Amino acid sequence: MFVDRAKIHVEAGHGGSGSASFRREKFVPKGGPDGGDGGNGGSVIIRAVTGEQSLVALRFQPIWKAKPGGNGRGQKMHGANGADCIIDVPIGTLVFDAESGELLYDLNEENATFVAAKGGKGGWGNTHFVSSVNRAPRKFQPGLEGEIRDLELELKTVADVGLVGYPNAGKSTLLRAISAAKPKTAPYPFTTLHPHVGIVEMDDYYRFSVADIPGLIEGASENVGLGHAFLRHIERCRLFCFVLDMAGVDGRDPLADLASLRDELFKYEPGLEKRAYILVANKCDLPESRDNVDRLKKAEPNAIIVETCAELAENTGELIKTLRKQLEVLPPLDDEDLRQILAKRRIFKIDKTQEDDNDEDMDW
Numbered sequence: 001m002f003v004d005r006a007k008i009h010v011e012a013g014h015g016g017s018g019s020a021s022f023r024r025e026k027f028v029p030k031g032g033p034d035g036g037d038g039g040n041g042g043s044v045i046i047r048a049v050t051g052e053q054s055l056v057a058l059r060f061q062p063i064w065k066a067k068p069g070g071n072g073r074g075q076k077m078h079g080a081n082g083a084d085c086i087i088d089v090p091i092g093t094l095v096f097d098a099e100s101g102e103l104l105y106d107l108n109e110e111n112a113t114f115v116a117a118k119g120g121k122g123g124w125g126n127t128h129f130v131s132s133v134n135r136a137p138r139k140f141q142p143g144l145e146g147e148i149r150d151l152e153l154e155l156k157t158v159a160d161v162g163l164v165g166y167p168n169a170g171k172s173t174l175l176r177a178i179s180a181a182k183p184k185t186a187p188y189p190f191t192t193l194h195p196h197v198g199i200v201e202m203d204d205y206y207r208f209s210v211a212d213i214p215g216l217i218e219g220a221s222e223n224v225g226l227g228h229a230f231l232r233h234i235e236r237c238r239l240f241c242f243v244l245d246m247a248g249v250d251g252r253d254p255l256a257d258l259a260s261l262r263d264e265l266f267k268y269e270p271g272l273e274k275r276a277y278i279l280v281a282n283k284c285d286l287p288e289s290r291d292n293v294d295r296l297k298k299a300e301p302n303a304i305i306v307e308t309c310a311e312l313a314e315n316t317g318e319l320i321k322t323l324r325k326q327l328e329v330l331p332p333l334d335d336e337d338l339r340q341i342l343a344k345r346r347i348f349k350i351d352k353t354q355e356d357d358n359d360e361d362m363d364w
Contacts, residue, residue: 004155004233006058007098013041013068013082015120015143018128021074022136033137034076035125041146042066042082044117046153048107052090055155066117069143072125082119092158092236098150108158108236116151120144154232157195159211160327162237164265166257169245170282172196174310175212178320195233200320208327211237231268238330239323240265240277244296246289246307254281254292255299276330278304278322285309 016038023031044066064087070079095105095114105114123141130137163171179198196212213233234240242261244254258279265272279300281293284307297305306322308315 003054003056003059006055006153007062007150008058008087008153009063009148009150010044010085010087010117011063011065011148012043012117012119012146013066014145015039015041015122016069016071016079016082017142018123018125018140019072019074019077020126020138020140021072023075032135033126033130034074035127035140036072036074036077036079037125037128038072038122038141038143039069039079039081040122041069041119041143042084043115043119043146044085044087046087046089046093046095046105046107046114046116048091048093048110048112049088050091050110052088055089055093055153058087058089058153066119066146068146069119069122071143072122072140076125076127079122081122084119087116089153090155092156094154094156096152096154098152104151117147117149120146156235157197157211157213157233158236159197159209160237161208161210161239161241161323162234163210163212163241163243164234164261165243166245166252166261168249169243169257170310171212171243174243174280174282174308174316174319175210177310177313177316179210200323202320202324206324208324210241210323231264234265234272235269236333238276238333239326240275241280241323242277243280243282245283246281246292246296247283247286248288248292249283255295258296258300276326278306278326280319281305281307282310285312285314 018038019035021033021035023034025031044064064085066085067082069082072079089107091107091110091112093107094103095107095116096103107114121144123143126137126140128141129139163175165171175196175198179200195214198210198212199207200210201207211233213231242258244257245252246254248254262273279296281289281296283289284293293305293307304322304326306315306319308319310316
């Protein structure tokens, strides 16, 4: 099961109480206070790791609690600190405050961490309250409560290149041809129901990542056909790779498809349609593709067009070289602009029934 949204409740551990203790030994009749401090409560920490690909674990375990701190003891013994609770999530996970909707953190790199709920501080023992007028204080501090909050997590795929196209254009087959990823392929639309990321590694060890985005349909920007659930996974991509079915299967016009895809990107987030791109003219092994390729070249004279047949892995080496050449000259995405885009688009305002219906419709 692939899950890219989850709501969780996190509770940090409360701090341990300080001790009001006095030194008691046979030959030390007035030993004075020796109460130790309480231990700090554990924190709930969210960590991005490469081994996770989905938020499915959070769907089945929505409540996470850290351990409390231990109480202080006599002989100035400090209470044990509570153990932290670590939540491992995929790289690319966004953390939102469930109440305000504020974007709290973007876990966009390996081992990035975010303290979701900070543990309470341990209380002082009575040794801290000794003064010139009170040599034997019985005062101590209780530990502070840990933070409690509700969070919403959303996964947005991290990849250098995003394969964008209509269903059955050959995106998954293309990803299989240029990387070691093995997404499901079949001769019917909507074979891909969630993003797949493949790593392309060249002979000189240059590496880049490519994401196969599920096929879009007209109205995706208005969330038709789970459009938002698919579109949000392209927001981080530095380079778009429009995959076009040049054979015109099912009577489709590849030029009209390209115009429609750009329009959907603009409606979803103005500016995305201006991001760097190349065009992949797929299924060029079929005779009926020739006229469409010529039309595409005339309509897009300044575009980089790579003719391929993903099924036969024809000209995929040239495609890899072209992608690398573009990535090497492209600057990284502006952090502030990207943060505004990531924070703006959210899909959590749905009820439980709708969410369950979506799960049932998909062949997980």
